[in-house]
Amino acid sequence: MDFDRRSIERKGKTVVLGIGNPILADDSVGIKVAKMLEGFVDTYVLMTTDFDVLDVLFGYERAIIVDGIRSGDPPGTIKELTPENLPNVLTYSGSHNISLFATLKIGIEILGDDMPKDIRIFTIELLDVDTFSTDCTPMVQKAIGEVVERIKMLVTASGKCKIF
Amino acid sequence: MDFSKILNLFHGGQKSKEGVRNDMALTKIEINPMTRLEGHGKISIFLDEKGNVDNAFFQVVELRGYERFVQGMPIEEVPRTVSTICGVCRAVHFTASMKASDGVYNVEPTPTARKIREIFFNAHYVEDHAAILYALGFPDFVVGPTANPAERNLIGLINAVGAETGKLVLKKRFAAVKILEMLGGKPIHPVAALPGGWSKRVTQDERKEIMALAEEMVELGQLTLKIFEDVVLKNPEYVKLVTGDVYKVVTNYLGSVDENDKVAFYDGTQKFIDTNGKEIARFKGKEYLNYIAERVLPWSYLKMPYMKQKGWKGVVDGPDTSLYSVGPLPRLNVASGMPTPLAQEAYEKMYNVFGHKPVHNILAYHWARAIELLCAAENIRELAKDESLCNPDVRSKLGPASEGVGIVEAPRGTLIHHYVTDEKGIVEKANLIVATTHNKGPINVAVKRAAQNFIKDGVVNEGLLNMVELAYRPYDLCLACATHALPGRDPLQIDIYDCDGKLYKTLKNF
DSSP states (O other): OHHHHHHHHHTTOEEEEEESOTTBGGGGHHHHHHHHTBTTBEEEEESOOSTHHHHHHTTOSEEEEEEEEOSSSOTTOEEEEOGGGSOOOOOOSSGGGOOHHHHHHHHHHHHGGGSOSEEEEEEEEOSOOSSOBSSOOHHHHHHHHHHHHHHHHHHHHHHHHSOO | OOHHHHHHHHTTTSSOHHHHHHOGGGTTSOOOOSOSTTOOEEEEEEEOTTSSEEEEEEEEOOOOTHHHHTTTSBGGGHHHHHTTSOSSSHHHHHHHHHHHHHHHTTOOOOHHHHHHHHHHHHHHHHHHHHHHIIIIIHHHHHTOTTSOTTTSSHHHHHHHHOHHHHHHHHHHHHHHHHHHHHHHSSSSSOOOEETTEESSOOOHHHHHHHHHHHHHHHHHHHHHHHHHIIIIITOHHHHHHHHSSTTBOOOEEEEEEOTTSBBOSSSOEEEEEOTTSOEEEEEOGGGHHHHEEEEOOTTOSSOEEEEGGGOOOOSOOSTTOOOEEOSHHHHHHHSSBOSSHHHHHHHHHHHHHHOSSSOOBTTHHHHHHHHHHHHHHHHHHHHHHOGGGGOSOOOOOOOOOOEEEEEEEETTEEEEEEEEEOTTOBEEEEEEEOHHHHTHHHHHHHHHHHHHHHEETTEEOTTHHHHHHHHHGGGOOOOSOSOOOBTOOOOEEEEEEOTTSOEEEEEEOO
């Protein structure tokens, strides 16, 4: 019922989803990017990568997900990924640690055409996710502006040429 | 290696944790986490001279810094802040701290505000229980408990039951998400909590929408129980696994009941029963301090709660244990029934299958979870029928600020938030006891029992990781999930030590 109504409301639109924790220093980076794009495009924030991600993405034409990552790169490193080249983690030992890869794979298998046709994931390498703080460390903070600009360009281009 | 002697030396926290970590005699116990924030599970297993399990320890690292972080914060800000403790459990910390803020200002929510809060909280039950059952519980049975974890997950479940069923479940679960958004005042993360009330009224149109959504959720509850029946109860092997002794942990139980002794989620009296089902205590609010004690253990950052009246008896189960369990199965064990008719039918069926009460078989947690999902949906249906839900009285007049305790039955078990404030309502002290903390002792027993079953004479089966995971999955641990930075996995490492304390074998899921 509402699921279908939402699908109609979102048809042809782009959503930006920021994932992280707003008060754990660099982990807030995805949320900060989404907040800076409010008013420009539909935005959501989540603190989890479980089924809530599917509730957010369902029905949209395009989705851009922004999340922090710890892969060993220098802090602030920006990468642009697709669901296929996310870290391939399908195992989980509890409902709290279903990976973004697994959730997107589940969504694509179950929801099919109701999932966005294009999903891009921007990752930003984190430095500090231990400190209680609403601020990011300098190198990570610096990456926020660049990701915001890149997303704006993508969204603007998608409006003109209908690809992304 | 006489490990019990070493542990006894440190029981009671005679040495600080730092001291323990620096003690050369205990260097075999690994406490170093690989990562603090995604929640790190580490199991250390110690073998005796014959290569059989002498002891096993499940060590978790939990982010407890919130108790300090909220100090200096106005109590009315706390619900919005503690909802960031866990992205999954956000509504439960929000609700428990909101109830504590009622206590701080010595005020009861208005009848209308209470009804709104209850609908909100029950909606969280539906979405959370559904996620656990379909992501975690059913794959164990549909794909098989010993299947490769890469297949024993929701994708394996979808392969088995079909994408259409999966889509139907997701859509019906979304009804609960919609209610959370509608009442919470903001998508995903609620902001509507007020001491003594709720900041957002419900319109008649919204009430009617909630009624329609409740029907969807009741259907989800019925569908879920049917899947459980078809997949588990019609398979004799699985019935044997659920009702057998390998995954049985005999403890006392804690849960909340209403005035009719039925299961209560949002509010009630907290009730303890012993291992035979006999009631041994009831408490409310701050009285929890008289009944629950926490043991500092040398091998874990997480304290281990036990029943104060029974005294510390160690990490053992059985009739004399002072450990207790919380969560879906304990709630059903503690209560004399369910508050709603369809859930009551399912409750009676479950106990008929076991033939006794309390049930100590931990795989029945999933069955209880399915019954509770239906109950929560029925609760919402009943509450939404009441037109007074739209009354304007959503705020109470506040009294002077001091101290408050908020206790709710979170989906994973009893959750306690306790705050002391100054006269302006600024938090000075905070204490949080979450479900996974209550269950720490029983989880250790379950892990040890599984290890004893699958390590014999020094032979370590590679399938051990699966079988040990099966021992703690029913509890659906909420570790330090405050952050979900990619790649987003929950590492589990099993280190097995021989009788001389030398590392014998390591198994990892990462």
